Structures are given as structure tokens and as C-alpha cells.
Amino acid sequence: MSRLPLSFLFLSVLLFLLLDGTLTDSLQEGMRDLHSHFSLSLYQSVSSGLNQTNLIVSPLSVALSLGLLQLGARGNTLAQLEETLGYNVQDPHVRDFLLFSGSSLNSSEGVKLLQTCSLLVHSSVLIQRDFLHSAASWFNVNVVQANLNQSPRRDRPERRHDEPWPLSGGSSSGELSGSGDPQPSDSPWWPSRVQMALVNTVSFRGTWQKQFVFTHTQNLPFLLSDGTTIKVPMMHQASDVRFGQFRAGSEQRYTVLELPYLGQSLSLQLVLPSDRRSPLGPLEEQLGPRHLWSWDAGLRRTRMDIFIPRFKMQNRFNLKTVLPVMGISDAFNPSTADFSRISEEGLYVSDAFHDVRIEVTEDGTKAAAATAMVLLKRSRAPVFKADRPFLFLLRHSKTGSILFMGRVMNPVDQSS
Incomplete structure (x- = not known):
């Protein structure tokens, strides 16, 4: 700098x-x-x-x-x-x-x-x-x-x-x-x-503005960076959220989903490479302030099926x-x-x-002791499915300040 x-x-x-x-x-x-x-x-x-x-x-x-x-x-x-x-x-x-x-x-x-x-x-x-x-x-x-x-x-x-x-x-x-x-x-x-x-x-x-329903959480596959697959508790909701598709560099395409917390003064932004085969590393290295500005300007309210894993780190x-x-x-x-x-x-x-x-859970505050296996109806709405490594940013809506920034490589790994 x-x-x-x-x-x-x-x-x-x-x-x-x-x-x-x-x-x-x-x-x-x-x-x-x-x-x-x-x-x-x-x-x-x-x-x-x-x-x-x-x-x-x-x-x-x-x-x-x-x-x-x-x-x-x-x-x-x-x-x-x-x-x-x-x-x-x-x-x-x-x-x-x-x-x-x-x-x-x-x-x-x-x-x-x-x-x-x-x-x-x-x-x-x-x-x-x-x-x-x-x-x-x-x-x-x-x-x-x-x-x-x-x-x-x-x-x-x-x-x-x-x-x-x-x-x-x-x-x-x-x-x-x-x-x-x-x-x-x-x-x-x-x-x-x-x-x-x-x-x-x-x-x-x-606490989420719209909480996930515990009974909709299922053990679903998550693709690790080494190519192996594990089962993780995957939360689900269908909701109107701010969503956008963006590009970093000439070939790196990625999507951003924004989930607001209660009161909407804070939100969690999830950043996911569009191509399942694309590693997370190049996207991490290329992100700059102009990309964050493009999210603020380019996210649009969209009805979506959302799947994100519980994680705690x-x-x-x-x-x-x-x-x-x-x-x-x-x-x-x-x-x-x-x-x-x-x-x-x-x-x-x-x-x-x-x-x-x-800690990110269904209600936003604590994990459930157990979850039920349910079948979810197919929907024609677009799907955001964080079933592979992704970035997250917790930001203050008014100032744009980044309180937390991180990545989830393995949602069930809680080692520090």
C-alpha cells in the first residue's frame, strides 16, 4: 500500500x-x-x-x-x-x-x-x-x-x-x-x-431478519477443496434476498448473496465462485474495494432457494x-x-x-441439538447453494464497514 x-x-x-x-x-x-x-x-x-x-x-x-x-x-x-x-x-x-x-x-x-x-x-x-x-x-x-x-x-x-x-x-x-x-x-x-x-x-x-426453519435443515453433500465430499447440516429457506452475479478478472465469475440480520443494520454477504471447479484462492486474491462497491450497487432483490451450511469457527x-x-x-x-x-x-x-x-445457525444465535430429515419441494426459483468453499463478509449497512471477513472451507471443522 x-x-x-x-x-x-x-x-x-x-x-x-x-x-x-x-x-x-x-x-x-x-x-x-x-x-x-x-x-x-x-x-x-x-x-x-x-x-x-x-x-x-x-x-x-x-x-x-x-x-x-x-x-x-x-x-x-x-x-x-x-x-x-x-x-x-x-x-x-x-x-x-x-x-x-x-x-x-x-x-x-x-x-x-x-x-x-x-x-x-x-x-x-x-x-x-x-x-x-x-x-x-x-x-x-x-x-x-x-x-x-x-x-x-x-x-x-x-x-x-x-x-x-x-x-x-x-x-x-x-x-x-x-x-x-x-x-x-x-x-x-x-x-x-x-x-x-x-x-x-x-x-x-x-438473529436473522428471516430465520431458517430447523426442520428444513438436512445433511447434504459439501465439496471440499481436495475434491472429496462430506455430509454437512445444510440450512434452507426460500426468501426474497439481494443477489448478484459478478466477475473478478477475465474468467473468474462469482455470485454474492446478502442475508440481513434483524433490524437490517448488519448483513452477511456470501461469496461463491460460479464454477464448482474453480478454487476459492484466486477470488480471494483478486478482491478489492471496487468489487465491494459493485456489490453495493449491483445486488438486486430476487426470490431464491437458499442453501447454506451451519458453521462455527x-x-x-x-x-x-x-x-x-x-x-x-x-x-x-x-x-x-x-x-x-x-x-x-x-x-x-x-x-x-x-x-x-x-457462529451461523438457523436462528442466527445457537445450533440446534438435532435436526429432522425432510423432503423439500422443487422450486422454479433460482438457487444459491453454498455446497463448496465460500467467502463471507459481515458488514455494517450504513457505513459499509467490514466487521468480520472469512472463508468456510469445511463447515464441520471447528478447530481454531
Whole structure:
């Protein structure tokens, strides 16, 4: 990503706003494009190293976390964060957009988004009061002082999926250390360089605008990427939905189906290659912001028979291996990081954890204990059948923000 084009785009948007007077709508459109660019870049950076596994990331959540780091950064560290995100969160209009994208979701009917962003700073560090004041106005942020150099406790039971990361004020369990090894007090960088960890967790549950009927769920074939077929619980409904057929590149044809959640402030977009023989990888690599724009403009309401599998997944990432590929490297380097707005004691980001999970079921909230086998009548309506690997994007209707983006390679594989 080039900083000049993104910076130029953002400055152009602001100039247009001043001249045109349509501040809110035009800024929203410009921010949507920048956020889409970041979201797809993040997803592609993560997916490139995970091959054929199920995958989910939360671009909005990561963007909010990096925005918190921006509040504390200076110099080239700040420049890299601006370059990757495409904006500076110190701008009040940018901040309003991001906070609205995040905070408005839990006020939506039938939607439950749980997100926390915790910045763990070593317990001996004196944190700048101005930074604490700025962080307090950020979205669901905790600044926690902890002993990040403590060795891991082997007797601690494994953390449950619904349990938050340990954020006790006096110490940390050591799970937040990238290597899992204790950091000796006489290490080369101590005490001139002190650890800081960014921990982000997010989960989502929503109720469909039109729920699937449990008794219509059947075990049907799903074609895996290696050519083998398995049986998976396939949900069904006949409904009026937004649907479209598109092209990525000269030969890659694909379809997009949009399923709204209750209240219609959020929707799940399913992206499926049209040709059953086409792998998902080339489509993942080619998607860009212009494709998302074409969906917004090109989806049309259509009566369809819809078949999609239940799926549930959770992923945990250390973004320390992902963000440098996207251009954020100084923040993780003890010699170059500049977070002097947080503290003058030489902080750098030692780890950046992202824990994300989602579940898609008949009612949108939980899986049924059992399903009945039924025969469905043949229909002349067009069919959308996600019976092979597909992409999904959970988006905010008003802002276009991507809350979650992922792929389903095997609906019954729940390994993280």
C-alpha cells in the first residue's frame, strides 16, 4: 500500500467536504473506501499463510486497536500506522466514523457484539496522563498495567473460548509472551526498552431478519477443496434476498448473496465462485474495494432457494507476524518504536493478539441439538447453494464497514 495515494485520497475527501458542505455523507464514503482497502489487505495477509483452513478476522476490531496505538505513537511509527490504515484517528471526523461503526452495533435489535481492546503495559512504566485521557474516549478500551515478563504458569487450566484474556492489574499469567519464555531482567534491552502487548477479542451473535426453519435443515453433500465430499447440516429457506452475479478478472465469475440480520443494520454477504471447479484462492486474491462497491450497487432483490451450511469457527492470531507485512514494522522493533505519547520509557509492542469467533445457525444465535430429515419441494426459483468453499463478509449497512471477513472451507471443522 502506498502512503501517497491514501494520504492524497483522504486529503482530497476533506477538501471536497469543505467546498461541498456535505461533510457526513462524503466523509463516510471516503472512509468506507479506506476501510475496505485495509480490511481486504488484512484478510489477504492473514489468509496467505493459512492455506486451506477455515478463517475469520475482524478488520473493524483490528482497525480500532491500531487506532489506539496511533493515539500513542510519534515519528515513523505513527507514519506507518497512518500509511497502513489510510487515516489519522486524531482527526475528529475520522474518530467519529470509527466509533460510530463500532458503538452503534450493540444498539441494533437482535445483535450482540462483544469487543474488548486491552493495551497491557509493563507494571513499572509511568503512563502519560494525556494518553490515558485519550484512550478513555476510545471504543471499549482498557489500559492495564501488568507484569509482562513473568514466566508462564504450567498449572493453569486452558482458557475457555468464552473467557476473556487474563488482564489482572498486578500481573499477567505469561500467556501473552510471544515465545512463552520468561524475559530476564538483565536482557539487553532492559530497562531501556519495555514490553507492551495489545490484546483484542471480539465475538458476534445476531438473529436473522428471516430465520431458517430447523426442520428444513438436512445433511447434504459439501465439496471440499481436495475434491472429496462430506455430509454437512445444510440450512434452507426460500426468501426474497439481494443477489448478484459478478466477475473478478477475465474468467473468474462469482455470485454474492446478502442475508440481513434483524433490524437490517448488519448483513452477511456470501461469496461463491460460479464454477464448482474453480478454487476459492484466486477470488480471494483478486478482491478489492471496487468489487465491494459493485456489490453495493449491483445486488438486486430476487426470490431464491437458499442453501447454506451451519458453521462455527474461532481463530486466534498473533498479529505481530501479519502487520509488518502490511507496513507496520517499527511498532514491534525495540530499536525503532516511538510510543512516547504513551510513556517516555521506550515502549514497543511485544505482541498483538487477535481472538475472533462467529457462529451461523438457523436462528442466527445457537445450533440446534438435532435436526429432522425432510423432503423439500422443487422450486422454479433460482438457487444459491453454498455446497463448496465460500467467502463471507459481515458488514455494517450504513457505513459499509467490514466487521468480520472469512472463508468456510469445511463447515464441520471447528478447530481454531
